[in-house]
Amino acid sequence: AQSVTQLDSQVPVFEEAPVELRCNYSSSVSVYLFWYVQYPNQGLQLLLKYLSGSTLVKGINGFEAEFNKSQTSFHLRKPSVHISDTAEYFCAVSEYGGATNKLIFGTGTLLAVQP
Amino acid sequence: DVKVTQSSRYLVKRTGEKVFLECVQDMDHENMFWYRQDPGLGLRLIYFSYDVKMKEKGDIPEGYSVSREKKERFSLILESASTNQTSMYLCASRLGLGYNEQFFGPGTRLTVL
Numbered sequence: 048a049q050s051v052t053q054l055d056s057q058v059p060v061f062e063e064a065p066v067e068l069r070c071n072y073s074s075s076v077s078v079y080l081f082w083y084v085q086y087p088n089q090g091l092q093l094l095l096k097y098l099s100g101s102t103l104v105k106g107i108n109g110f111e112a113e114f115n116k117s118q119t120s121f122h123l124r125k126p127s128v129h130i131s132d133t134a135e136y137f138c139a140v141s142e143y144g145g146a147t148n149k150l151i152f153g154t155g156t157l158l159a160v161q162p
Numbered sequence: 163d164v165k166v167t168q169s170s171r172y173l174v175k176r177t178g179e180k181v182f183l184e185c186v187q188d189m190d191h192e193n194m195f196w197y198r199q200d201p202g203l204g205l206r207l208i209y210f211s212y213d214v215k216m217k218e219k220g221d222i223p224e225g226y227s228v229s230r231e232k233k234e235r236f237s238l239i240l241e242s243a244s245t246n247q248t249s250m251y252l253c254a255s256r257l258g259l260g261y262n263e264q265f266f267g268p269g270t271r272l273t274v275l
Contacts, residue, residue, distance in 0.1 A: 056202065079262050090166070090252055090266035091205075098262065137204060141262050148262055149220075154204040 049074040053153035068123040070138030080121040081139040166267035181240040185253030193256040194236035
């Protein structure tokens with residue numbers, strides 16, 4: 048069975064500082080990996096996804112993530128955050144070639160950007 | 163753009179009431195999903211539907227049922243609401259089984275008193 052771990056429930060950071068949100072997964076098969084963002088009082092929006100190919104994936108709003116198979120990680124990074132990046136971020140995994148391609152979500156990381 | 167709408171943003175119901183949460187998508191997607199979101203637990207899958215009249219239990223189906231009579235609409239039903247079903251409910255849709263990205267609605271925050 049697959050699982051996703053987001054160790055940091057909350058990450059406070061000052062505006063214009065870099066940030067990394069950590070995500071580790073567990074799976075016995077190859078996976079697809081996703082980061083979703085949830086702004087206050089909204090649904091989830093896809094930030095970026097890794098399906099295959101280059102392990103460095105670029106997404107919207109200046110975010111990027113790197114797939115590391117040996118460390119089973121998919122950490123999300125941004126070199127300089129803005130106040131508007133304050134949101135909850137969810138990492139998710141889906142089994143490659145699975146019958147249902149269900150998404151398994153982590154517990155989320157709240158990014159709190161302070162001025 | 164795919165649009166997924168949910169009938170209510172906020173809902174307050176009493177224990178024992180029958181509750182209907184409605185979700186509509188406008189992009190002819192085959193698959194639809196219902197999740198509940200709780201602090202510290204992330205999103206947990208309640209039910210999903212591959213196609214019209216087809217449904218499958220997710221990880222936490224107890225106390226819930228679903229209905230999908232038309233392709234664009236997926237309803238979540240709480241037969242007898244209980245206080246432990248107070249939560250944020252998110253609906254999502256996906257083009258089909260060979261695809262991965264899910265598109266989410268804005269959510270319904272349900273409070274059961």
